[in-house]
Amino acid sequence: MQRVQEKMVRVVGLRQTFGHRIVLRDVNFEFSAGKIVGLVGPNGAGKTTVMKALLGLLPTDAGNVRILGQPVSVNTHSVVTQQVGALIERPAIYPFLSGWQQLQLMTTSEKQITWVVQVLQMDAYIHRAAKRYSLGMKQKLGIAMALVNRPRLVILDEPMNGLDPQSVKRLRHLIVQMAGKGTTFLISSHILSELEKIVDTVILIDQGEVLLQRTMTQLRESARQSLVVQTTENAWALRVLLQADYPVTQRVRNLIVTKPVALTPLLRTLLDAHIQILKINQYQEDLETVLLRLLTERKV
Amino acid sequence: MGQVLQQEIFKFRHQQLAWLTPAILVLLMAGLAMTTHGAATSDQKFYISSAYGGFQWLTILIIVIGASCVTMEFEYGTIKQLATQVNHRWTIFVGKYVLVLGYSVLLHGVAILVTLLLKTSVGRGLHWQYIYLYHQSLLANLVTNALLDMYGGVMIIGLVFLLASCSRNSAAAIAIGIGACFMGEGVSSLLLQSFKPLLPLMKWNPFNMFFLQEEYANPSYQQNVTHLTIQQLSVGSLVWALFFVGVGAMIFSRRRI
Known part of the structure; x- marks a missing residue:
């Protein structure tokens, strides 16, 4: 019971x-x-x-x-x-x-x-x-x-x-x-x-x-997760990932994958295109960001 | 209510003002007593029966204490804590009122004791059994004056509490309280003289009740000034005190905190 x-x-x-x-x-x-x-x-x-x-x-x-x-x-x-x-x-x-x-x-x-x-x-x-x-x-x-x-x-x-x-x-x-x-x-x-x-x-x-x-x-x-990737050739990497249907954008020297994705296939796609990976970080919104986003979304 | 009163006593006895007030009162009385040295016997009798001005000083001190006792809760923000500890906020107000009344009784006791002591050095030539007003002894006059002053204080403290419950700062309540107390009699006389057709109603104004002690000392006041008997002044004083405390408690309970 x-x-x-x-x-x-x-x-x-x-x-x-x-x-x-x-x-x-x-x-x-x-x-x-x-x-x-x-x-x-x-x-x-x-x-x-x-x-x-x-x-x-x-x-x-x-x-x-x-x-x-x-x-x-x-x-x-x-x-x-x-x-x-x-x-x-x-x-x-x-x-x-x-x-x-x-x-x-x-x-x-x-x-x-x-x-x-x-x-x-x-x-x-x-x-x-x-x-x-x-x-x-x-x-x-x-x-x-x-x-x-x-x-x-x-x-x-x-x-x-x-x-x-x-x-x-x-x-x-x-x-x-x-x-x-x-x-x-x-x-x-x-x-x-x-x-x-x-x-x-x-x-x-x-x-x-x-x-x-x-x-x-x-x-x-409900916290958004994203993947931050830095390569030696970001412009080329961006095209490769977009062709492979990854939700990706470029921000300064980083590529941001805006949705949670499996890491191994993504890395394989980049490596197959002979792109050297310099840095990869996983980022999750903290409480403050989630709440501020919710407040902003409501105002919009 | 018992718990509220206990808390109020606890807070009060830890305030410097509680211990400083009797000392100030003694100093002021002693100061006046010094000036009476060598005065005529009739004057000396007057000073002794009025506790060397102690009852008047005491009224001012009680006004200061009463006003700050209420307003401090809003000034320090402690009213929020107090309000969550009681079921009805008016009990805090009444608890404080009872405390200040009790303190007033205590100070009157101090004033009488100090008068007894001062007389032994300053008014040595006068006996306590000397007949003064109403064919009563000097001592009886002193005690009667103390009792009348205490009784009058019930209304004055009520008025000060009402003023303080409307204010966040004690200064305004103190200023108006002292003003009302010392100019109220004049205002009442003026009202009664200016609006003679309204006399049956006007004679019940609260300021007229301040004459209670004077009318006892000077019975002709009934005809010339107050148009009320001592008994009527006593009842009026009590009714106004209840009114002031009732309205004050209501305002205190409804104030936004």
Whole structure:
């Protein structure tokens, strides 16, 4: 019997306007527990607005949000208070409190605070007043505040902002580790190369509309592959390959085969024509390129 | 609500302002007490019963604290975090209001204690049992004034909270709050004199309620100024306080964050 996965988040027909500006247009998506979901899109696409709606911080014009099957709105969000941790926009920090005291506002469990401080390596400055923190330290504290209660759903808005490469790596590792134990993550980030390394699913949003929701496997499959060939006689090689019906174009000193092809017959065709091959590379679009292509295709 | 109040107390006691305020109050009271040395007995009685100006200073300090207590959440962006921790955002507002009221009670206690101490050095010639207003002792007058000031503060803090809930910056709420508090009485008198036919309605304006303490000290105010009895001023003050807190909480809950 197939195991039915619990729906962590379900958003149906979400609409939101600020004055005359439509911010969200009929937003629909859902994802299961234990997943790491990336919410991506250009600036002003509506990512933060979606996250705020998920937290019950924003009254919406239409649609509904459910977390673990329970409704979420400005007036009804007990599931958020009990099961969700979040970092939205910038870390919510009182400058007159130390990092430790901020965490004490989130939980009474010293064990949990010690855990999150250690795991994010904040020991050196956690008892210092937050007004003396750097941007990265504040960001880490904001993340720690979202994680300290070990919520079932963690919503992180641009969590990598201001973090050094080591901290980014450590955070990535922590997110994967926690997701392995059942925590669900919804993460928005502009650093798609970082997001690509951890997310299971990507939700692409632009101008308040969800353009696609795909698993990383599906996105990798839809990534275009090409072959870059450099020979001693590119002009002659181009004619030979075109005669053999290969989809090939010349770009500067390279020949680009724009579709995935079997390598051996292609090489044999060139070698049979006595063309010397200098370099051959296989290239696959990364997440950033795929998403940018999808955005451009939509605009066209 | 209990958890919200606990959090507010935790935050408040870690703010410098919380510890600095009593020190400022003591200094200001001591400053005024020094100037009363050698004053006439009747003046000395007045200064002692008004806690060497402590109650007035205290009102200004409470306005500053109340306004910054509300606006800081929007200034630091911490309102988002708070709003996800409670089911109803108005509980944060009410929690803060209760905290500031409690702090006001505490400061009134400090003002009375400091007055007791200052009197031992500055007003040594006067006995606490000396009869002052309403044929009551000086000490009874001091305590009554403290209670009336505390009671009046319920409405003033409510008004400041309402102003602060509309603002992202505490400065505007502080300025309007202090302005309303010290010019409100004048505005009310002007309104009552200018619109005599509307007196039955106008006498219930919120600024008229600021006269509560003065009317206690000077009963002729009922006829000449407020046109309300002490009891009516007390009830009016409470109703306006509830109104300010209610509207403030509604604005606070609906503000875009």
